[in-house]
Amino acid sequence: MPVSLQHGRSANHTLRIVCPNGHLGFAPIKAGSFRIGCDCEPDLICADSGSCDVGPVPLGTDISSSLLQWQVGDLETMLLAARRLGVPMIVGSAGDTGSNSRVDLFVGIVRDLAKKHRLAKFRVGYFYSEVGKDVLRRRIVASDQITGLDARPPLDHATLDATERVVAMAGIHPYIKLLDDGANVIVGGRSSDCAIFAAPAIRRGFPQALAYFYGKVLECASFCAEPYGAKESVLGEITMDDVKVTALLPEQRCTIASVAGHAMYERANPFYEHFLGGHIDMSRCHYQQYDERTVRVTGPSYVPAAELRVKLEGSGKIGERYVGIVGVRDPYTIANIDLVTAWARQQVVERFGDSGYELHFTIYGRDAVLGEREPLRATPAHELGIVVQGIAPTKAMAEEVCMIATRQMFYARLPQVKGTAGGVAFLLDEVMPASPAYRWTLNHTMRLEDPLELFPTFITEAGV
Amino acid sequence: MTASRKLSDVAKTIRSKNAGVDKVTFDVIFPDQATYNRVRERGVLSRPAVCRIFGIEAAEITDHIEFDPALAIKFTIYRRMPGGSPGDADIFGSQQYGPLLDIDVPGG
Numbered sequence: 001m002p003v004s005l006q007h008g009r010s011a012n013h014t015l016r017i018v019c020p021n022g023h024l025g026f027a028p029i030k031a032g033s034f035r036i037g038c039d040c041e042p043d044l045i046c047a048d049s050g051s052c053d054v055g056p057v058p059l060g061t062d063i064s065s066s067l068l069q070w071q072v073g074d075l076e077t078m079l080l081a082a083r084r085l086g087v088p089m090i091v092g093s094a095g096d097t098g099s100n101s102r103v104d105l106f107v108g109i110v111r112d113l114a115k116k117h118r119l120a121k122f123r124v125g126y127f128y129s130e131v132g133k134d135v136l137r138r139r140i141v142a143s144d145q146i147t148g149l150d151a152r153p154p155l156d157h158a159t160l161d162a163t164e165r166v167v168a169m170a171g172i173h174p175y176i177k178l179l180d181d182g183a184n185v186i187v188g189g190r191s192s193d194c195a196i197f198a199a200p201a202i203r204r205g206f207p208q209a210l211a212y213f214y215g216k217v218l219e220c221a222s223f224c225a226e227p228y229g230a231k232e233s234v235l236g237e238i239t240m241d242d243v244k245v246t247a248l249l250p251e252q253r254c255t256i257a258s259v260a261g262h263a264m265y266e267r268a269n270p271f272y273e274h275f276l277g278g279h280i281d282m283s284r285c286h287y288q289q290y291d292e293r294t295v296r297v298t299g300p301s302y303v304p305a306a307e308l309r310v311k312l313e314g315s316g317k318i319g320e321r322y323v324g325i326v327g328v329r330d331p332y333t334i335a336n337i338d339l340v341t342a343w344a345r346q347q348v349v350e351r352f353g354d355s356g357y358e359l360h361f362t363i364y365g366r367d368a369v370l371g372e373r374e375p376l377r378a379t380p381a382h383e384l385g386i387v388v389q390g391i392a393p394t395k396a397m398a399e400e401v402c403m404i405a406t407r408q409m410f411y412a413r414l415p416q417v418k419g420t421a422g423g424v425a426f427l428l429d430e431v432m433p434a435s436p437a438y439r440w441t442l443n444h445t446m447r448l449e450d451p452l453e454l455f456p457t458f459i460t461e462a463g464v
Numbered sequence: 465m466t467a468s469r470k471l472s473d474v475a476k477t478i479r480s481k482n483a484g485v486d487k488v489t490f491d492v493i494f495p496d497q498a499t500y501n502r503v504r505e506r507g508v509l510s511r512p513a514v515c516r517i518f519g520i521e522a523a524e525i526t527d528h529i530e531f532d533p534a535l536a537i538k539f540t541i542y543r544r545m546p547g548g549s550p551g552d553a554d555i556f557g558s559q560q561y562g563p564l565l566d567i568d569v570p571g572g
Contacts, residue, residue, distance in 0.1 A: 053482050055548020055555045150486035150526070151542065257493070260533035261477065264491050268483040268527045268540040287533055313485070318550060360551040368553045371544050373518040375563050391550055440485040440546040 013240055015201050018042040018248075020233040022220035024049035024074045024091055025066035030231045031077065033222070033249040037233040038081045040248075044200050045082045047074070048193045048219050049106075050093020052313055052440075053266075059097040060164045060315035060438035064105070066096055075109050079185065083119050090175060090186045090196050098167050098190025100128045106187040107460065114462035121463040125183025127174040127455045129190035131166045131312060131446075135454075139446060146312070149443045159316075163441040166314040171276030173451040175199030181459050189455065190313065192275040193219035201238050209302035212280045214238045216273050217245050217259060217297065224262035225252040246294040256287040259295040276311070276451055278304040308451060314442025318358065320398040324388040324406030324431040326424040332417055333424075334380055337363060340412040340423060341386070347408040348390075348401055357401050358391040358437070386424070391437045402431040469572035471508065472565040474499050480560035485547050487526060488557035489540040492564065499572075500535040508569050509537045517563050 018037035020029045024047040038045075054065040064071065075091070082089035095102025107126050114122070137160060139146055146155035170191035176199050178186050188196065194215030201211035214236055217224055222232035225247035232249040247254045263282055264270040271283040281301045290296035328334055341361045348359055365381035367374035386409070390402025412423045448454065472478060477493040492509060494500040507513060511528050515521065520541060527540040548555045 052485050053547065053556045055552075056485075056546070057548060150484060152486070257476075257534060260531070261491070261493050261536065264489075264531060264534060264536060264538050266481045266483055266489065268487055268489055270529060270531050270534070270536075270538060285533065321550070358550055362551070362553045369559045370518075370554075370562065373520065373544065373560075373563075375517065375519070387553075389550055437550040439549045443485050443546070 014237050015044070015204055015206065016040065016042045016235060016237045017044045017046050017197055017200070017218060018233055018235050019047055019197070019218045019221045020045065020078060021047045021074055021231055022223055023051055025064065025071035025095070027231055028070050029074050029077050030233070030249070033233040034077060034081070036248045037235050038085060040235050042085065042087060042235065044088045044090060045078050046090040046196050046218070047078065047221070048092045048196055050096055050098045050190060054096050056315035056438040056440045057435045059099060059167065059313065060317055061436060062099055062101050062165060064095040064097070064102060071095065071106070072109050072113070075106065076113050079110060079113050080117060082185065083122065088179065088184055088186070088200070090188065090200070092188040092191045092193065092196035094187050094189065098129050098188065099165060100130045100189065103128055103187055103189050110185055110187065111462040115464065119463040121461055122184040123182050124185045124187065124460050124462050125178030125181060125457060126187040126460075127170065127178065127189050127457040129167045129170055129455055131168050131454055133160060133163065133166065136160055136166065136446070144447060146444045146446045147309070149311070149445060152443055155442065155444050159441050162316040163314045164317050164438070166312055166442055168446070168454045169276065169311040169313070170455045171195050171451055172199035172202055173276070174455040174457050176203045177452065177457050178459070179203055181457070183459060185462070194273060195275055197236070206238050206240060207302070209280055209300045210238055210243050212273060212275065212302065213282065213285070213297065213300040214243045216280070217243060217262065220262065220265065222247065222249065222252060223265060224259050225249070225254050226258040227252065241298065243297045244290055244294050253293045254295045256289055256295055259297065260287050277308060278302060308448045309445040310448050310454060312442045312444045312446055314440070315438045316441035318437040318439055319391040319393050320395040321389060321391045321434045321437045322399045322402035322431045323434045324402050325427045326386050326388070326406060326409055327427065328384040328386065328424050329382070330417065330419055331382070333414060334384055336414050337366065337380070337384060339414060340409050343412040344405040344408040348404045351404055352397070352401060356392070357397065358389070359401060359405055360389040362387040362389070388431070389434070389437070390431070395433065399431060399433070406431055468568040468570045470565065471503075471567040471569055474503065474569050474572045478561050478564050480557055482547050482557040483540055486543055487540050488543050488560050489538065490561055490564065491536055491538050493534055493536040495535070497535060502571065503537065503569055504530055506570050508567060509539070514539055514541070517567065
């Protein structure tokens with residue numbers, strides 16, 4: 001145990017959680033700091049595994065964006081430690097999306113690992129978060145508005161029809177129920193990151209404001225420490241009066257700047273964290289350097305919601321997709337690149353008409369990353385890389401849309417071009433099948449009567 | 465009076481990241497109170513400055529906060545399209561901060 005942690009528990013009534021990874025499976029846990037965390041007498045080992053950052057494709061096609069072998073590796077690291085220490089392990093938003101198939105996948109991995117390592121029998125709890133489209137349709141019909149977030153309009157029939165799969169964002173409630181049911185390992189469907197950590201703390205009687213803040217600060221693991229270094233473990237401790245967070249990698253520290261800085265991370269506003277049942281207000285948080293590697297936080301407040309509303313995430317398919325890649329080195333062609341893509345697009349229009357497909361040109365070296373927000377788009381680089389995406393209802397049509405657009409850039413007719421043997425450079429003289437194209441169709445909220453109504457819980461056994 | 469310096473010379477962290485599927489948020493964190501104050505006072509990252517830098521309307525900024533505990537200026541804008549839609553080439557929103565690096569900080 002590091003010197004700075006040898007102060008022992010700072011009060012009689014405490015709960016310690018080690019968080020080894022801010023997105024389980026996305027990149028592997030670093031073993032060294034996790035081992036140190038396991039030597040710090042944790043009461044639980046918890047990690048979030050989900051994110052809408054990975055885009056709408058994984059939820060739409062019901063796959064993970066993480067590699068299976070990394071998911072297995074992270075779960076193995078956590079499971080063996082948790083069973084050895086005899087403490088609960090909680091993983092939320094299984095398999096990036098938290099869909100039902102991802103929960104089943106993680107439960108299966110836990111069972112396989114238990115068998116492989118001949119672990120003594122233990123209880124695995126899990127819950128689902130998917131919401132049937134029929135449930136949402138009944139709400140629309142009953143004028144029980146499914147409200148749009150971030151300036152989106154309320155959900156209508158057309159948007160619902162265009163949606164493939166929907167998950168709801170659980171709060172602490174299914175986690176508490178599964179802990180009450182004696183689960184030693186919990187695999188959660190889609191849920192708020194902070195709920196994974198807040199649930200065991202609230203269940204043990206810690207104040208809700210501190211418990212949710214505890215979850216908020218721990219959920220990204222070492223992102224709350226400095227210097228920057230991801231996938232390292234951090235240790236959190238909650239008491240009736242405060243939350244403390246300690247960096248476990250010897251090279252890292254939690255500082256007032258790093259912990260306060262992390263309060264801002266990947267949220268629109270650093271003062272509020274919303275979840276099913278309310279939000280916390282962090283505007284009067286007080287940050288204090290407790291010891292060399294530990295920050296102590298007091299002062300968050302909990303604001304219960306007037307109405308129980310759950311956040312929904314939904315993904316809808318646009319079409320099959322092919323991708324082509326070309327390069328351009330001729331300065332005259334670069335200066336007229338919009339004419340080149342317009343020519344290529346026109347050839348697609350002549351074959352397929354104006355609609356029924358999508359065609360996108362992403363121009364690296366000019367404005368690929370920012371689009372029209374790029375201040376330097378008028379001064380492109382000396383060479384461009386152009387990624388062409390053709391999207392259509394069938395694979396055959398998507399391939400042809402993409403192939404026409406990619407190859408016709410080669411034949412683009414620019415009046416004064418010197419190079420008449422080919423207007424672009426091909427990386428590959430082919431177009432490649434890519435994942436189907438999806439879009440986020442739901443970023444909405446829906447009224448609930450009961451915080452568990454969308455989140456059925458189950459208990460099974462693993463081990464020998 | 466010192467010559468102006470670039471924001472990347474005076475800030476400790478300049479980053480962008482999705483805030484949900486429809487927004488991208490920017491955090492500019494300063495190493496000390498004096499620098500933080502100077503950038504705020506000069507309006508280097510004010511709402512109008514943000515509009516000018518990215519060529520967006522004021523209504524596209526959803527939040528603009530001076531966050532004292534972290535010595536940070538933070539603002540959030542709507543994405544051009546939801547993250548990961550076809551045509552979006554920054555699924556995580558993690559490279560949208562590029563245009564901030566070269567901004568002049570007068571007397572920085």
